[in-house]
Amino acid sequence: MPFLLPNINQQIASQCAPGLGIETLSGNRCFQPLGGLTMWAFSAEIRYPLSSDFTEATFCDASDVQEGRAHYVLNTHLSCGIGLRYKTPVGPVRLDIAYRIPGLNPSPGDPDYPGDVAGLPIGVAFGIGEAY
Numbered sequence: 001m002p003f004l005l006p007n008i009n010q011q012i013a014s015q016c017a018p019g020l021g022i023e024t025l026s027g028n029r030c031f032q033p034l035g036g037l038t039m040w041a042f043s044a045e046i047r048y049p050l051s052s053d054f055t056e057a058t059f060c061d062a063s064d065v066q067e068g069r070a071h072y073v074l075n076t077h078l079s080c081g082i083g084l085r086y087k088t089p090v091g092p093v094r095l096d097i098a099y100r101i102p103g104l105n106p107s108p109g110d111p112d113y114p115g116d117v118a119g120l121p122i123g124v125a126f127g128i129g130e131a132y
Contacts, residue, residue, distance in 0.1 A: 036065040038072060045131075047085075057083040061098065078104040079123060091129035098123045 041063035048056045060080040066073055081098030100121040106112040117124055 036067040037069040038066040040064060040072060043131075053087045055085040055087070055092070057085060057094075057096070059083065059096070059098070062104075076104045077106075081122075088128075094125070094127045094129075094131065096123075096125045096131075098125075 041061070043059065043061045045057050045059040048058075050056055058080075059082075060078065062076050062078040064073065064075045064077055078101045079098035080101065081096055083094055083096035085092040085094050100114075100123065102121070105121070106114075108116075114123070116122070
């Protein structure tokens with residue numbers, strides 16, 4: 001994390017080797033760790049039982065991270081989607097698919113753009129246990 005290791009970005013830049021698989025999706029710079037000292041997040045979810053073992057979830061999530069301490073900027077990253085939960089003894093197995101809302105997320109070409117899945121501005125998540 002750059003805020004814990006202040007020289008890490010300079011080290012990564014000096015060892016950057018485009019063409020060896022460590023450049024970004026746009027191919028013009030190498031990956032650098034991201035993070036920050038301030039984060040805000042908002043989540044809303046409605047769950048609907050489909051059967052005794054399966055539950056459907058409809059949700060919207062928004063969040064942002066800023067480098068500075070207690071530095072809040074309303075850079076909304078909003079995604080809404082649906083998910084399926086399967087009940088197991090260790091907690092639900094989850095599969096979620098969310099669509100990044102245009103205008104409330106970084107656009108293609110922006111350094112913060114997370115990329116596409118199958119050419120669509122979506123995110124897919126798989127997990128075990130409750131999301132929150």
